[in-house]
Amino acid sequence: MSNQILVVIEHLKGNIEDISFEMLGKGKEISGNTGGELVALLMGSGVESMTSQLGIADKVIYVDDANLAEFNPQAYCKTVSEVVSTNQPKMIMIGNTSMGMDIAGGVSIDQNISFIAYVSGISSDGNTITSSLYGGKMNVDSASSGDACIVSVISGSFKADDGRADGSPAVENASAPDLGNLSLQFKQLIEPEGGDVDITTQEILVSVGRGIQSDENLPLAEELASKLGGAVSCSRPIVDSKWLSKTRQVGKSGLKVKPKLYLTLGISGAPEHIEGMKDADLIIAVNTDPNAPIFDYAHYGVVQDIFDFIPALSDKL
Numbered sequence: 603m604s605n606q607i608l609v610v611i612e613h614l615k616g617n618i619e620d621i622s623f624e625m626l627g628k629g630k631e632i633s634g635n636t637g638g639e640l641v642a643l644l645m646g647s648g649v650e651s652m653t654s655q656l657g658i659a660d661k662v663i664y665v666d667d668a669n670l671a672e673f674n675p676q677a678y679c680k681t682v683s684e685v686v687s688t689n690q691p692k693m694i695m696i697g698n699t700s701m702g703m704d705i706a707g708g709v710s711i712d713q714n715i716s717f718i719a720y721v722s723g724i725s726s727d728g729n730t731i732t733s734s735l736y737g738g739k740m741n742v743d744s745a746s747s748g749d750a751c752i753v754s755v756i757s758g759s760f761k762a763d764d765g766r767a768d769g770s771p772a773v774e775n776a777s778a779p780d781l782g783n784l785s786l787q788f789k790q791l792i793e794p795e796g797g798d799v800d801i802t803t804q805e806i807l808v809s810v811g812r813g814i815q816s817d818e819n820l821p822l823a824e825e826l827a828s829k830l831g832g833a834v835s836c837s838r839p840i841v842d843s844k845w846l847s848k849t850r851q852v853g854k855s856g857l858k859v860k861p862k863l864y865l866t867l868g869i870s871g872a873p874e875h876i877e878g879m880k881d882a883d884l885i886i887a888v889n890t891d892p893n894a895p896i897f898d899y900a901h902y903g904v905v906q907d908i909f910d911f912i913p914a915l916s917d918k919l
């Protein structure tokens with residue numbers, strides 16, 4: 603096993619995702635404290651120019667292959683596995699994202715390496731790893747056994763800015779393993795339908811969750827949003843219930859938003875929701891449960907029934 607921290611870089615449509623910079627920043631802290639090497643693994647086809655955004659890494663391993671042009675869990679899993687087998691890193695950091703979760707489990711089995719998921723904290727020596735479970739209601743610390751481990755990091759756990767550095771890191775070109783005859787094939791990237799309000803450009807969002815109870819109550823939130831000069835967004839159960847369209851969903855499988863004000867009404871604050879709104883300038887949460895995880899992220903919290911809160915604020919406005 604080497605003293606390497608390997609960060610798997612996630613990118614989509616030409617943009618490196620924030621989670622990659624979060625992991626690079628944390629990886630740099632650990633490698634700095636332990637005398638290790640921080641290595642970024644970039645996979646794709648024709649994306650070598652992205653290495654210039656990975657200046658914080660001591661080295662970038664770049665694997666270019668036509669089969670890696672679009673995300674394919676099987677191809678990416680095989681490639682990460684090959685790099686891990688060759689380099690024997692002591693820690694492999696992967697995003698706890700839709701893509702990352704597809705990779706981490708497979709590499710863990712293939713390389714027989716322990717896998718710690720839902721990671722929200724890592725000590726600066728890398729020896730204590732905290733997982734956030736049950737929608738953020740319980741934290742579990744895992745102590746390192748000294749063996750290599752894979753950690754999948756929840757987006758928003760570390761500061762992305764700590765991992766951003768332009769530069770010219772050493773680039774090692776590595777060949778992909780044999781990616782012929784894959785049983786999974788990429789077909790199409792399905793993006794949210796257009797034609798609705800673009801919640802990613804709104805400065806004020808009033809976001810409703812399951813606490814709204816029925817689509818008949820949605821006009822209350824719409825009226826409040828309109829008085830505030832914003833729009834209504836929501837958590838996933840609201841879209842699953844077909845009360846609002848997918849274009850309004852904030853979170854991991856929805857859209858990332860960064861408004862000036864994000865007001866949540868009856869949203870618990872599950873990690874998948876937090877992933878999409880954690881960067882809002884001001885977060886105000888209203889929830890009847892004082893222990894709701896959303897209050898860990900809100901700048902202001904109101905423990906109140908939304909059906910009392912909404913008319914009271916609407917009246918004031």
Ligand SMILES: Cc1cc2nc3c(=O)[nH]c(=O)nc-3n(C[C@H](O)[C@H](O)[C@H](O)COP(=O)(O)OP(=O)(O)OC[C@H]3O[C@@H](n4cnc5c(N)ncnc54)[C@H](O)[C@@H]3O)c2cc1C
Binds near residue numbers: 854
């Ligand atoms: C792969 C994957 C992807 C996902 N992607 C997303 C995503 O993109 N976006 C997303 O949001 N979720 C996503 N989820 C779902 C996520 O895990 C949660 O289930 C979801 O965010 C919960 O939504 P909620 O907070 O509205 O509901 P709940 O967790 O049920 O919370 C409802 C909250 O309302 C409060 N409440 C109830 N009544 C009132 C009242 N009258 N007044 C005030 N408060 C009240 C309750 O105390 C509770 O905290 C994803 C899950 C998976 C597995």
